[in-house]
Amino acid sequence: MKNAAGHVPGLAVVLVGDRKDSQSYVRFKVKGCEEVGIKSLLAELPRNCTEDEVVDSVSRFNEDPSVHGVLVQLPLPQHMDEEKILNAISLDKDVDGFHPLNVGNLALRSRKPLFVSCAAKACLELLFQSGIDLMGKHVTIIGRSKVVGLPTSLLLQRHHATVSVIHAFTENPEEITRGSDIVISAAGVANLVRGSWLKQGAVVIDVGTNPVEDPASDFGYRLTGDVCFEEAVNVASAITPVPGGVGPVTIAMLLANTLDSAKRVYGLSD
C-alpha cells in the first residue's frame, strides 16, 4: 500500500515469550498487513527477558518514522508490569487504544480518542454491517477488561445503547443476559453462555477465543468461543461463530487504525 508520494503505513508488534496462541494471533496480524500492503515489523523477545528490554524495544519503534502503530501482544509473562510497558507506547502510535488518555477520551463523550480498541470496534462494525440499530437497545457485555469489555461498553454508550456489564463477581448473570436484546461475550471461558441464557431472537456476539486441547489438530489445540453455539444458534436471530467471527474483523480494525495513524502523520486525514 503506497500513495503517490510513496508513503507506506507501518505496524510494529512486540511479542514476548512462546505462547502458541499468541504466536498464532501475531501471525494473523502480520499476514493481514501483507495482504493490504502495510509494512510489518516483529520484535520477538524470550520469556525470561527483562521489563526494560521490552520497554527498549517499544521505544525504538516509537522513534522509528516508518512505524505508525506499535502493539505489545498480551498477555505478558507474569513477572512483568503490564501497565508500565503499555504506557511506554507513544500515544500517537497506540493502535490498540489501551493508553489511559485514549481510554479516558473514549469515556468522555464530548472528546474523541485517537484510537479505540480493535476488538470493541469489531463488535460495533459487525452490528452496523448487519443493520442492527443500537439506540435504546439493552446490550449486555460479559467481561470488563481493557482489551474488550471496558472499551466495548464505552463505545456502545456513545451509540446510545443501554449497557449492563457482567464480570466474575456478578450474581445470576443469566438473568441479566435473558433481559438483553444483544449479548456480547468476552470472558475467555469456553461454553459459558448457554442457550437458556438468551432471550428469543437476541443478537449474540462471541468474542471469546479459547484454546482447548485437541490432539487431532495440527497445533494440538483448537479455538472455541464463550458461547455454546449449538444451543444458542436455535434461540438467537443472529450469532457470530468462532473461529471466523469477531477475530478476523478485529484484525481488519487493527489495519484500519494503522492506516489512520499513517494518514495523520502524512497530513492525509479526512
Ligand SMILES: NC(=O)C1=CN([C@@H]2O[C@H](COP(=O)(O)OP(=O)(O)OC[C@H]3O[C@@H](n4cnc5c(N)ncnc54)[C@H](OP(=O)(O)O)[C@@H]3O)[C@@H](O)[C@H]2O)C=CC1
Ligand atoms: N476475537 C477477538 O478479536 C478477540 C478475542 N479475545 C478473546 O476474548 C476473551 C477475553 O479476553 P480479555 O478481555 O483479554 O480477557 P481477560 O481475562 O483480561 O478478561 C476477562 C473478563 O471476563 C470476566 N470473566 C471471567 N470469567 C467470568 C465468568 N465466569 N463470568 C463472568 N465474567 C467472567 C473477568 O471478570 P473480572 O474482571 O471480575 O476478573 C474479566 O473482566 C479471551 O478468550 C480472548 O482470547 C480478546 C481480544 C480480541
Ligand SMILES: Nc1nc(=O)c2c([nH]1)NC[C@@H]1CN(c3ccc(C(=O)N[C@@H](CCC(=O)O)C(=O)O)cc3)C=[N+]21
Ligand atoms: N495487545 C493485544 N491486542 C489484542 O488485540 C489482543 C492481544 N493483545 N492479546 C490477545 C487478544 C486476542 N486477540 C485476537 C485477535 C484475532 C483473533 C483471530 O483472528 N482469530 C481467528 C482464528 C485464529 C486462529 O485460528 O488461531 C478467528 O477467530 O477466526 C483472535 C484473537 C487479540 N488480542
